[in-house]
Amino acid sequence: MICLIPAGGGTPFFFTPLPEQVEVKYGAKYQTFDTISRGTVKVPRGTDVTEVSWSGEFFGFPRRNETIVNRMFWTLPAAARSIIEEYVDNETVLTLIITDIWLNIDVTISSFHTTGYGAFGNLKYDISFAQKKPLEIYTTDELNTDSYVKKTNPRTDLAAASTGSGQSYTVSSGDSLWKIAQKQYGDGSKWKKIYDANKDTIEAAAKKHGKKSSDSGKWIYPGASLIIP
Structure with a gap:
């Protein structure tokens, strides 16, 4: 299962069918996880997730009954695109959950592109996420920078x-x-x-x-x- 939940609560958005692969960038490390075979996956510890991306499809109405589609969460491709574009436009903070690789992080959508194909409203898409980390703000006293600032001449x-x-x-x-x-x-x-x-x-x-x-x-x-x- 892959879903997005708006920060502060809201209606979850589910991706169905699942993409074949999900790429996760851990700092300088890249790993690709197969979400179809659902084999054993070990996620390295000690490194924060920075970027997540994949390519997938939204199936039109005639293809909603295919075995790889979870009908409970199926959404019309045009509606799915509209929801995601609204997240992009509003810079919505989302919780990204990918159960097969035990991923649960707060993100924003950094890019989203779609291409229509076929005669039934199908859409192919590429999507990327960047991890949303809390902003920590310190005073100059807390950072002990006052003495440095006084000695520094602006260039x-x-x-x-x-x-x-x-x-x-x-x-x-x-x-x-x-x-x-x-x-x-x-x-x-x-x-x-x-x-x-x-x-x-x-x-x-x-x-x-x-x-x-x-x-x-x-x-x-x-x-x-x-x-x-």
Whole structure:
């Protein structure tokens, strides 16, 4: 069983049929688990899960009775896509549960792509998750950094970077233009400034990932290099 449960409670979303394989990245370690054969799986201890991904399908109505589909949790492909895209748009924190490999972690969806095929509304999809870890905030007294800060002279290049002037930024998992503008300018509403300066790059990446367009910067992808004007 693979399911997503919104943080704070909510209706669980179940993936059926199950994907053939699930890839889990433990820091620098990659492991792939077979969810179909359900053989014995040993998960290494002592390393936090950072990324989880797989490719799968959502079957249309005529295929809902196939043996690999759990009819109790079957959902129309269009409805499944809508639910997941809403999670992406709202940056919803989710509990990801994969019973076959004893995985139970809080995540956000870092990427989700679908492709329709056949004549019955079937969808193939690729999905990736990034682990959501709690943010720990400390005061300078707790970190004992006051003395260091007083002795440090600000560098001009760091000052320029804080304003985002002409700097290069590499998109990471979970980023959006709003988040990047918040980091660089302290104001997420300035996201369009970044989009306008990188329109060609953003649109090319969206088409490379199967999109007709980036939807004005809604779809950006990890690894893309942006200029912060």
